[in-house]
Amino acid sequence: MESVSYAKWxxxxxxxxxxxxxxxxFPLCRYKCTVIYEDSNKLEVxxxxxxxxxxxxxxxxxxxxxxxxxxxxxxxxxxxxxxIKSGLGSSAAICRNIxxxxxxxxxxxxxxxxxxxxxDVLHGKSSGLDIAVAMLNKPVIFQYNxxxxxxxxxFLSHLMLTYSGKKATTSKCxxxxxxxxxKNSPLAIELDSIMNQASDLCEQGIKCADLDKLRRGIILGNxxxxxxxxxxxxxxxxxxxxMRDGALAxxxxxSGLGGYVVSLWEQKPQExxxxxxxxx
Numbered sequence: 001m002e003s004v005s006y007a008k009w010x011x012x013x014x015x016x017x018x019x020x021x022x023x024x025x026f027p028l029c030r031y032k033c034t035v036i037y038e039d040s041n042k043l044e045v046x047x048x049x050x051x052x053x054x055x056x057x058x059x060x061x062x063x064x065x066x067x068x069x070x071x072x073x074x075x076x077x078x079x080x081x082x083x084i085k086s087g088l089g090s091s092a093a094i095c096r097n098i099x100x101x102x103x104x105x106x107x108x109x110x111x112x113x114x115x116x117x118x119x120d121v122l123h124g125k126s127s128g129l130d131i132a133v134a135m136l137n138k139p140v141i142f143q144y145n146x147x148x149x150x151x152x153x154x155f156l157s158h159l160m161l162t163y164s165g166k167k168a169t170t171s172k173c174x175x176x177x178x179x180x181x182x183k184n185s186p187l188a189i190e191l192d193s194i195m196n197q198a199s200d201l202c203e204q205g206i207k208c209a210d211l212d213k214l215r216r217g218i219i220l221g222n223x224x225x226x227x228x229x230x231x232x233x234x235x236x237x238x239x240x241x242x243m244r245d246g247a248l249a250x251x252x253x254x255s256g257l258g259g260y261v262v263s264l265w266e267q268k269p270q271e272x273x274x275x276x277x278x279x280x
Contacts, residue, residue: 003100005093007031007082008133009161009253011206011262012199012221013142015177015228016192017127022143022199024206025133026154028161033080033093037101040075047078050094053122054078057098060121064114065107076101085167087254091122092130111135123170141203155209160268161253161260164238168258176256177228187227195224214264215248222251230256245269 006027013023043058045051054076062069082090095118099111108114112128112135119126129142141149181188198220205214222239225231231239235258239250242263250263 001037001101001104002034003037003097003104004032004034005096005134006033006137007093008089008130009087009260009262010129011159011253012202012217012251013129013195014221014225014252014255015174016195016199017129017142017145018125018174019192020144021192021196022141022203023127023129024139024141024151024199024202025129026139026156027133027137028088029137031082031088033078033082033090033097035094035097035101036077036079037104038075038077040073043072044075045078046075047080050078050080054094054098057095057118057121060118061098061102061107061114064117065102067107074105083163085169085259086163087168087252087259089130089134091170092119092134095119095122096131096134124174139206151206154206155214156206158211158214158265158268160263160265162238162242162263164235164252164258164261166232166234166258168255170255173230173255173257176230180228191224191227194220198224211248211264211266218249218251218262218264222249225252225256228256232257234258235261239263 006029008025009028011024013021017023045054047054058072059069062072082088082093084090096115099115102108103111115131116126116128128145132140132142132147139151139154140147198217201213201217205217238261242250247263247265250261253260253262
């Protein structure tokens with residue numbers, strides 16, 4: 001049995017999606033995670049890079065499905081080329097693949113629920129957004145902790161992803177945002193509201209090929225990241241370089257403090273390494 005899940009990137013709504021806010025996310029089929037399951041009378045995991053994490057997730061999946069971990073047999077071969085700690089959904093892809101295999105084994109009925117519960121292990125609290133994109137492999141509008149719309153023919157030709165040069169840990173970034181709530185709840189609520197405005201503008205821009213609304217939405221989203229404290233010197237310098245080179249707007253695409261950045265251009269430059277945003 002083989003389960004394949006692709007990378008994802010978020011245009012707007014990071015962090016606020018946990019609290020029911022609107023988010024817009026896309027699959028990125030350039031990168032994928034594949035888990036191959038083969039029958040065996042013992043448990044084997046062929047994954048040098050993520051082996052300990054993978055076994056931790058298997059143990060949690062066994063607990064969540066009321067199984068004894070000793071019941072989990074078979075050989076799991078993990079092939080993952082999604083860059084980790086980059087905002088591209090590597091964790092969600094692995095969790096979804098494990099849930100798929102548990103369904104194949106007859107251990108669970110709801111792949112989405114199990115995958116989301118497994119992602120909680122890695123991130124502390126999952127909105128379900130990354131899992132939703134991994135499940136559907138389609139561009140989605142996500143709100144109230146569920147997919148509310150699938151975007152057909154999104155306007156992506158003026159967008160580019162570039163790497164900030166630094167890895168980021170989602171759980172750490174989530175702690176930064178929650179710290180804002182603990183220290184200044186009115187500000188935190190205001191920032192959630194502004195991010196929702198950013199998502200509204202980005203949704204209109206993506207659906208109607210409106211460059212100005214996309215620009216305004218991305219600028220608003222980046223402002224929220226700054227006010228949360230999730231644009232460190234590395235990310236800020238990267239965004240400044242993009243803006244100096246002609247970008248109309250730019251912001252982080254994941255949890256912040258590193259990873260990839262999305263930028264908007266009238267005409268994309270050739271000198272920046274970019275990830276193809278083709279959705280096929």
